[in-house]
Amino acid sequence: MTEATVRAAALNGWDNFCTLAPGLETIGSLPCERAPGAISLAEFVHFSESVVNRTRDVAIPWLVGVHYDLASLGQVGDAINAAGKVGTALRRLVEYFSLLQDCTDIRLDREDDMASVSYRILDPEIWPRHHDAMFSLGIVGQIIRRGTRGVWEKVEFSFEAKQYEMRGDIGKVVCAPCSFGADINQIRFPAAMLDLALPETDCKATAAAADVRALSRTLVDQRRRTPLVERLAQVVYRDLNSHGIEQERIAREIGMSSRTMRRKLAEEGSSFQQVLDECRMRQALFEFRTRPDLSIAQIALRLGYAEHSNFTRAFHRWTGMSPQAWRADLARNAQ
Template sequence: MSRATVRTAALDGWDGILAGRTTTALAIPERPAPCANPCEATIMAPASSMPLAEFVRFSEDVVRETRDVAIPWLAGVHYDLASLGPIGSAVNSAGKVGTALRRLVDYFALLQDCTDIRLEREDDMASVSYRILDPDIWPRHHDAMFSLGIIGQIIRRGTRGAWDKIEFAFEAESHEMRGDIGKVLRAPCTFGADSNQIRFPAQMLDLALPQVQGPDADIRGLSGEIVAQRRRTPLVERLAQVVFRDLNTHAIEQERIAREIGMSSRTMRRKLAEEGSSFQQVLDECRMRQAVFEFRTRPDLSIAQIALRLGYAEHSNFTRAFHRWSGISPHAWRARLNQTAH
């Protein structure tokens, strides 16, 4: 998987919030010059990007240095959506909360790749979940506060500031978040979840949003840009992101994934071969990298439980696969990881 990136516009507004909150030399990452790649779609002006891991590390450093867990949340809640260009215009021009959230989710891949973000509704509750799919980017606790802050901003616009019956869930454990998250969010929180999530009454989706002045939204252009981006992305990358998304939650079935990507399984196998790979190679690599992630983040789980989460019916099969990939057993890898941590 290639290096995940995020638009440097994600850094907008942090300097104002950080002002006066730290005496250390906490620096906001430098922004590269805008990309002048001629293959960029016309609707999205060339924009600079940075490694997603760098932005995540920055958000972690902010909380560690300031000892203020509220900062990423405040950066998201007060974020100027106009900084997102055409996507911000699409969100700001939405007439209802649900429409604004749907547009943010649908076009999020143009802002940050290698991320699973979803808007779902179940009975009388709705939710937006956010999760970075690259298992090598960890810890990734406080960037979630920032992203959920932007989502919370949209909901608050519709409720005119009311904040009732809102719930949060986070991938990280509570002690890893360096503060009283529930007090900051003024809402119940759970930890150790499979994804970062904000849940709210589904009726809020129908709340009207106040009008925000700005450029007209080009929904058709954004949709075309999403299609163009998918076409530019190598099939191995697209397949890996689907596998990382579905590990722990769905059976990894070649036919189903091929349909989702938009081709037959036969065509997918042929195109993967042209890229020098195969479905099984991608699946094995994703499983092994996810296994290391599970070792780091879920020390309470046994090797057998982790094998089951990765889709192995027998943990012995997982042990053999992991040994082929790493040269040592899962038990030895976990022991080495524990020694490093201490």
């Protein structure tokens, strides 16, 4: 699979906060461009982790996101800034996020009187990835605060990382209750905030430049250019532990019949089962690294196996070892 990338503009603003940290004059080496205007997502995540580790300031990624200049995102930023309401701005961020960053699941959901924006990098080999989430949710927080004029009530957060891994009191940084060890990074807030108007000066400044239809066409073109194996893998990673992995449903979501999907996968030298097995194997190794408290049976269920014995056989086929032996080796190496 091709390397996941993120817009190089994601680096904007970090130096403004890093240079304020005592004894730190530079943020060090930056990720290199992999394509015009794009950098490695794995390198960017590592960069955000290293900034917090070096400065011992857990607030930096959040502050960069809250103060991030959305105009740096080009047409996507224009579309967000031209939105008249908080909900419209968040929907545009979510809808066009794949034009900014690969291999990421970002969603806007509404349930009863609460709404949420969730964010998770899908590549299981990119870890740790704690402070990249702080940066991305900071951008979401910026949009919400524009609508509330700075008011921050009944907002709560959840993070994939354990509390001790975040290296600081995150609750004090975001001024809201936080929970940890979740399956996804998320900010929840009253759904009424979606209907709040954004400042007219923000909207009028970019309304003429925003071309949402052009963005939609660009998004369609990008999906067409992406190999089917990669598109399928991202859906599988997204749905493991939350939905049943069904060929028919996934094919419909991708926009084709299951028969057409099988034929196109064969043309790329793969199959649905091969993609599913590869995703399950990589996700299993991720689960062992990040969730040592879970039993083998619980991990099997998270990967979509009804019986953990089926998972044990599959894992032995992938690695030549049983899950128990692999976990024991992992624990020994960590000592």
